[in-house]
Amino acid sequence: MFRNVVIRLQQGHRTIGFPKTEPTMPDRFRGRPVMDQSKCPVGCRDCAEACPTDAIMIDGKGLRLDLGRCLFCTDCVEACPEQAIRYTQDFRLAARQRDDLILSGESLKLAEALDKKTRRLFGRSLKLRQVSAGGCNGCEGDVNVLSTVVFDLGRFGIQVVASPRHADGLLITGPVTGNMRLAVKKAYEAVPAPKIVIAVGACAIAGGPYINHPEQHNGADSVVPVDLYIPGCPPHPLTILDGLLRLLGRLEDGRPRS
Amino acid sequence: MTLPLHNGELLDRAKIPQQNVAEFRQQVIARVREGARVAALFGLPGNGSVPVLAVLANGVSGTLELVGTEISSEYPSLTREVPQVHWFEREIAEQCGVIPQGHPWLKPLRFVKSQRPGHDAWGRTANEQPLIGVTNFYRVEGEEVHEVAVGPVHAGVIEPGHFRFQCHGEDVLHLEISLGYQHRGVERALLGGPNKRTIHYMETLAGDTTVGHATAYCQAIEALAGCKPPARAQVLRGVALELERLANHTGDLGALAGDVGYLPTQSFCGRLRGDFLNMTALVCGSRFGRGLVRPGGVGFDVDEACVGQLRERLEQTLRDVTGAANLLWDTSSVRGRFERTGALTAETTREIGLVGVAARACGLERDVRQEFPSGIYQFVQIPVSTYHTGDVFARAYVRWLEIQRSAAFVREQLNALPAGPVRAKVGPLTNNAAVVTMVEGWRGEICHAALTDGTGRFARYKVVDPSFHNWFGLALALRNQQISDFPLCNKSFNLSYCGHDL
Numbered sequence: 001m002f003r004n005v006v007i008r009l010q011q012g013h014r015t016i017g018f019p020k021t022e023p024t025m026p027d028r029f030r031g032r033p034v035m036d037q038s039k040c041p042v043g044c045r046d047c048a049e050a051c052p053t054d055a056i057m058i059d060g061k062g063l064r065l066d067l068g069r070c071l072f073c074t075d076c077v078e079a080c081p082e083q084a085i086r087y088t089q090d091f092r093l094a095a096r097q098r099d100d101l102i103l104s105g106e107s108l109k110l111a112e113a114l115d116k117k118t119r120r121l122f123g124r125s126l127k128l129r130q131v132s133a134g135g136c137n138g139c140e141g142d143v144n145v146l147s148t149v150v151f152d153l154g155r156f157g158i159q160v161v162a163s164p165r166h167a168d169g170l171l172i173t174g175p176v177t178g179n180m181r182l183a184v185k186k187a188y189e190a191v192p193a194p195k196i197v198i199a200v201g202a203c204a205i206a207g208g209p210y211i212n213h214p215e216q217h218n219g220a221d222s223v224v225p226v227d228l229y230i231p232g233c234p235p236h237p238l239t240i241l242d243g244l245l246r247l248l249g250r251l252e253d254g255r256p257r258s
Numbered sequence: 259m260t261l262p263l264h265n266g267e268l269l270d271r272a273k274i275p276q277q278n279v280a281e282f283r284q285q286v287i288a289r290v291r292e293g294a295r296v297a298a299l300f301g302l303p304g305n306g307s308v309p310v311l312a313v314l315a316n317g318v319s320g321t322l323e324l325v326g327t328e329i330s331s332e333y334p335s336l337t338r339e340v341p342q343v344h345w346f347e348r349e350i351a352e353q354c355g356v357i358p359q360g361h362p363w364l365k366p367l368r369f370v371k372s373q374r375p376g377h378d379a380w381g382r383t384a385n386e387q388p389l390i391g392v393t394n395f396y397r398v399e400g401e402e403v404h405e406v407a408v409g410p411v412h413a414g415v416i417e418p419g420h421f422r423f424q425c426h427g428e429d430v431l432h433l434e435i436s437l438g439y440q441h442r443g444v445e446r447a448l449l450g451g452p453n454k455r456t457i458h459y460m461e462t463l464a465g466d467t468t469v470g471h472a473t474a475y476c477q478a479i480e481a482l483a484g485c486k487p488p489a490r491a492q493v494l495r496g497v498a499l500e501l502e503r504l505a506n507h508t509g510d511l512g513a514l515a516g517d518v519g520y521l522p523t524q525s526f527c528g529r530l531r532g533d534f535l536n537m538t539a540l541v542c543g544s545r546f547g548r549g550l551v552r553p554g555g556v557g558f559d560v561d562e563a564c565v566g567q568l569r570e571r572l573e574q575t576l577r578d579v580t581g582a583a584n585l586l587w588d589t590s591s592v593r594g595r596f597e598r599t600g601a602l603t604a605e606t607t608r609e610i611g612l613v614g615v616a617a618r619a620c621g622l623e624r625d626v627r628q629e630f631p632s633g634i635y636q637f638v639q640i641p642v643s644t645y646h647t648g649d650v651f652a653r654a655y656v657r658w659l660e661i662q663r664s665a666a667f668v669r670e671q672l673n674a675l676p677a678g679p680v681r682a683k684v685g686p687l688t689n690n691a692a693v694v695t696m697v698e699g700w701r702g703e704i705c706h707a708a709l710t711d712g713t714g715r716f717a718r719y720k721v722v723d724p725s726f727h728n729w730f731g732l733a734l735a736l737r738n739q740q741i742s743d744f745p746l747c748n749k750s751f752n753l754s755y756c757g758h759d760l
Contacts, residue, residue, distance in 0.1 A: 003588065004522055007581040014529045026536065028543030028558065052455045071458060074549050074557060087543075130415045134442050136756050137417055138465025138546050144415045148528030162413035179369060179390040179439045180418055183410045209458040215370070215443035234465065234546065 015152045019245060019256050023091075023238055030072045030087040031236075032108060037063045039084035050079035053202070053211050067093060067101040067108070068205035068219075071233040094230045094243025098221065101205070101229055111228055113249030118194060122168050123248050125157045128198070129167035131187050134216055135174030135208065138234035139201035143171065145237045158244055164188075169196035169227075175203040175216040176223050188224045196227040198247070200240060205229050260285055260314065260323035265630040268481045269692040271709060274311065274326045279334070282312070282327035287339045289314045289323065295611050295624075297322070297696065297705045299346035300720045301329070301354040303373035308354040313694050313707060317629035322694060331377070332357040335364075342611025345726060351379035365393045368438030368759055373446065390438055391420050398424035398431050406741060410439045417755035425741055433736040433744075435729050440759035448719040452479065452687075461548055464723055464757030466506055469498045469538075470699030471721070471757075472551035474706040477632055477695040479553040482687040482710060487633075489676040491555030496634035497568075497671050498538060498547050498556075500664040503700035505534035507657040507664075508579050510752050514654050515586060517746040518595040526582035533575045537568055555681035569672050576665045583658045596651035600735035600747035603648060612731045614702015614724045615660070616751055618644045619652035626698035635698075640667050653750040687714040699724060701754065723757030 016023055025031065040063060047063075048056040055069035056076060063084075076085050092110055095101050100109040113119055132140050146153040147160065161167050164187045176184055188197070199220040202208035207218035220226050230243040245251045259275040277285065290296065294316040301308040307330040314323045335358035337344040347358040348367045355377025358364065364379065369390040372378045382388065390410075397405065403426050410418035418439035424432040444459050460475040461468045473495050480487060487495075512527025535545035542550040542558045549557045560568070586592050602612075607620040617624040625642040627635045643659035645652040689712050697704045702724030711717040732751045736744060 004585065007526075007585055008522060010581055011526050011529075011578055026539040026543060028541070029539065030543045030549075050454060052458045072544075072548075073458065075454065129411075131411055132415070132417045132440075134440055134756075136462035136465030137754065138462065138468075140415050140417065141466055142545070145528070145532055147415075148532065149525050150529050150532055160415055164411075174440070175442060177440060177442050178387075179441055180410065182390075183418065183439070187411050209455060209462050210442045210444075210447075213443045213447060215441055215446075233462075233548065236545070 014149050016150055018238060018241070019251055025089045025091060029089050029091070029236070032090040032093055033065060033070070033085055033087050033103070035063050035065060035103070035105060036084050037105070039082040041082065044081070046079040046081060047076035047085055050075040052209065053206070062104060064102055064104045066206070067103055067231040068098060068229060069202060069211065070231060071202055071209060091236050091239045092242050093232065093235065093239050094228055094246060096228060098205070098226075098229060101231060111243055111246040114196070114227070114247055118196070119249050121194065122196070123250070126169070126244070126248060127159050127161045127167045128169055128171045129164040129187060129191065130160055130171045130173070131184055133172055133174035133180035133184050133204070133220070134177035134210070135201065135203040139173035139203070142234045142237045143173065143200060143240060146241060151237055151241055153241070156245060156250065164190035165192070167191050169198065170224070171198045171200055172204045172220040173200050175207040175210050175219055177216045181217060181223060184220070184223050196247075197224050198228040198230065198244070199226045200230045201235055202231060202233040205231060208233060260289070260325040263322050263324055263694060265322060265626075265632045266477045266481045266693065266695045268484070268688060269324070271690045271692045274324050274692060276326050276328065279327050279329060282310075282325060283334065283336055285325050286312055286314065286336060286343075289316065290340050290342070292316065293318055294323070296340065296343050296346065297703065298694070298707055298720055298722045299343050299350070300707070300718070301350045301356065302709070302718045303354040305375065308350075308356050308374065310350065311707065313705060315630065315696070317624055320629055322630060324692070324694065329356045332359050334359050335361040337361050341609050342727070345730060355379050366438070368441045370438065370441055391436055393436065395422050395436070396424065396432055396434050402426060403431070419755050423741055423744070428740045428742065430736045430739055430741050430744070433733045435733050437729070437755060438759055440756040442760070444760045445719065445721060448716055451716045451719070457552065463721055463760065464754040465546055467502065467699045467701065467704070467723070467754065467757065469495070469502045469547040469551055470697050470704050472547070473499060473633070474695045474697040474704045476551055476553045477697070478693045478706050478708045479684060479687070481693040481695070482691055482708060483553070483684045484688070485554055485682050485684045487555040487682055488679045490559070490678045491680045492633045493671050493675055494541070494556045494560065494680065495551055496638070497668050498541065498550050499697070499699075500668050501534055501538050502547060503664045504661055504668070505531050505538070506700040507661050508534060510657055510749065511583055511586065511654060513749050513752070514596070514650070514746065515592065517749050518592055520586070520589060520592050523582045523585050526578065530575055530579050530582065533571065537571050540564060540567060552681065554684040555679070557681070559680045560675070565672055565675065569669070572665060572668055572672070579661060583661070586654065593651065595746065596654055597647070597649060599650040599743050600739055600750060601647065601649035602731060602735050606734060607648065607731065610730055610734065611727050613727045615653055615656050616728050616731050617702070618642065619656045620648040621646040624703070626696045626703050630696050632695065632697070634671070638667065638670070640664070650746055650750040689714045701725060701752070702728065721760060723754055725753035725758045728753050729758060
């Protein structure tokens, strides 16, 4: 018992200050990408052709990047002859509408809070059932980590529960494989209304690396309505946490609501 | 006749011995009797009859062998003589529509359509979509016998799978594991590659084993293209692979503690796992090592400052993991739950072909890093960590031994990083060639086999995740255990659903 206490003291206090204090991301962390179209040589399509999931579009509307499809890999950055695309360290990426994830230039319309009525229900206590529906277990790994002492999801009143019947909504990862489609639908139906759905990761938003495979359905919104999209492959735990807090109206300009 | 080969050796496909089914069976049976294990057994689905290849691995003599045959529609199953191929034979039946006659439990593995038009092992038509989880599960009958069905959606944040327990009271008589929910068609999509998506498929075969699978793939590409990655890249791959092991083993120790209600170690290790992941992120920006391992070398180099940070963090994290792990071994209530729970004998383990931690926990010295070393492991040996009791305790304790050895390896490598470039140029792949690569991922032996066609594209790319060998081990470990010990046993194996389902 004495040893327990010694080890406990040695481990120290490990919960991060976010959202009150700004976290430090690793130097090479790939967050929100920015594009500078003025650098693009005429007719160049190198980035679009290098992108494994065709997330980059070059057409009449100029150069655009679909964050929902983006794997946050380095293929476009390496392909670009003019360094017109680069990653920033901004981990805030979540959006309410699928279209809001289509990035042109620098700005990104981050997720707005739920409407007042729903927020009154879920704002201070949100129970989520996680459904893994394909994918690689990477997103599950970084959702799980939110429950550790580092992120301590519980301090925000958010909890992952064991049954959809106990939940206020679903947190879906994976592209929804053909073999999981029915299970996702059933889990959704089992959640009592009103309910929300959160799609975490490139797979759950658009199919991820498996986009357009006949074995899957290109994401959660092919099966159930989605209220929050959290991009990444997998999203950093802070990206997920930031998205959840925004949805619940717990953040204002990136700071906790007073 | 078989073709001997090395891990990562370029082969001419025409030289792979093609034998008739009877000779093929004899070869496999004889080699397994001599102590080899079946690292891979797979078909090449096409229009005609099905070429089948076996990769036989003898860890004691350090030899790998390839042998092939061709099957038109059925053949006498090998499972009765070589039980460890039972899962492979089900896979071949499902993918290629050939029937292993006399297979004791020929059921779908992933509930997917046959990839060989007009041939289906269960006589289904091409339009018929197999229904996941609908099969003839084993049933034990009798008074007071009951069945418990769990999944695909589980209570925790984990992947989907279906488990059927046949119970008498609290005791499990039999557990049947039925998977396929994570099937996303990766092997099919790899055909005709490599292309711009291939490396991303490899990094997401099992997201927690990004470095392991990407390394196996890159070694295959490098063999096929005749490219030698620079020494610095080989060392960085080794460091990343061991960091992956450190993170996952640490996470597993925490989760095991959680499953017996021992919260201190659970909560410490939850954080410490992340600290190891963050070390990987320091190198490549991704906690899971995305973008790090690339054909020809690695995608990111490290500078002095980065190496310094890694060294510092390694020592701090290891110190805290040591404290957290030792609490487990010193707490009688933890040991009481770990010891003699979910035990497997070495004999069973050998017979059903387990790999990785599960095999080493029964005293089997199975470790690719030692048996079939490639890359940096050809020059630096990591001793194989084993324990003899085969139970949850052994699987936990082997992880702890490996944490110490991996940390020592990372420390040593960071102190002596060779200078030079980190990436070599990769040319086109050799036509009509074959290569087998093996990597000891944190779960165990990862085996990739690539065959190219006349234009240097993949005619077949077979992935064997260690979980493919080990799921049946979990089923057997549960026999005569209390059903309430399932989460603990499950976590002690911690197998991949997506790596299995592909």
